[in-house]
Amino acid sequence: MIDQGRQTYTKAICEKVLSQKQELIVEKDNLRSSEYRNIESKLHSWREDIIDIYAKSIESDLDTAFEKLKEWGSEAVDTLVNFNLPLEVALDEVRDYRNLIGQIMKEEASKFDMSFDQFYDLISDFDAVVDRAIYWLTMSYSRRFYTRINAAEATALELSIPVIKITKQVGVLPLIGDIDTERAQELMDKALSKGNDLSLEYMVIDLSGVPIIDTMVADRIFKVVDALSLIGIETILSGIRPEIAQTMTHLGIDSSNIAVTSSLHIALEKFLQA
Secondary structure (H helix, E strand, C coil), rough: CCCCCHHHHHHHHHHHHHHHHHHHHHHHHHHCCCHHHHHHHHHHHHHHHHHHHHHHHHCCHHHHHHHHHHHHHHHHHHHHHHCCCHHHHHHHHHHHHHHHHHHHHHHHHHHCCCCHHHHHHHHHHHHHHHHHHHHHHHHHHHHHHHHHHHHHHHHHHHHCCEEEEEECCCCEEECCCCCHHHHHHHHHHHHHHHHHHHHHHHHEEEEEECCCCCCHHHHHHHHHHHHHCCCCCCCEEEEEEEEHHHHHHHHHCCCCCEECCCHHHHHHHHHHHH
16 A cells, blocks of 8 residues: 555655755765865766665665666766776765755655654665665675776786797796796796797796795796697796705705706807707
8 A cells, every 4th residue: 555645755855855966966065075176077977876866766665776776886886997986985975965865854854744753764764775875886896896906917917927039939938926826827828829829949938036936836837848848849947046946956846857047148048059
């Protein structure tokens, strides 16, 4: 059964909020700290959307309001990401409009002489909508943020293992930084694919920039060397510093079957003279 009384005052409150939309946006501008004043124009349409959703949620059922918020959450995050705005800006907007619209609801409740129970039900539903707005905004932002991070990491990983062609037959693969399991697999894939694509006969894997070589790292590198030999590419490891060599010896790592030089230029000289 439809509550005609509730339908009347919720419709009136919705219309009141919508009629004051521009005033609410200007009032929110005044609340914004000076450090974010330069982004006000970017947030204008964003604010119009959240005010519309908040206002219409007052006279609609919660399921409908929640569905609208789910769609809005993804679109709102697009705005944040496109303009490089922090999540805290959006959360401040959502919370501040709870207070601004809540004040309008309080004033209208007085005009309609609403009972405590009526006002409590109304404000409880509105709070549920705001809480769901915060939830969808945070979830959408987190997903987008981690997607960007993963893409950046993949790009960084791709760029961190370059194969540089020095001559028609010789290539260099300089390694810098720690080598974990994921990077070791990328090393294998990149060395084989690039070595084959560039039609190399010789490859120098330079370890000058690798700070630590443990048994896992050594095992992976030696497997890369073995794999390269299977496709006809002769490999030299260069740049193993004295302290790294000492560590490898203490770990019992056998490099007797691998060609090793102390520096990159010595390795290149050997191949260029071959």
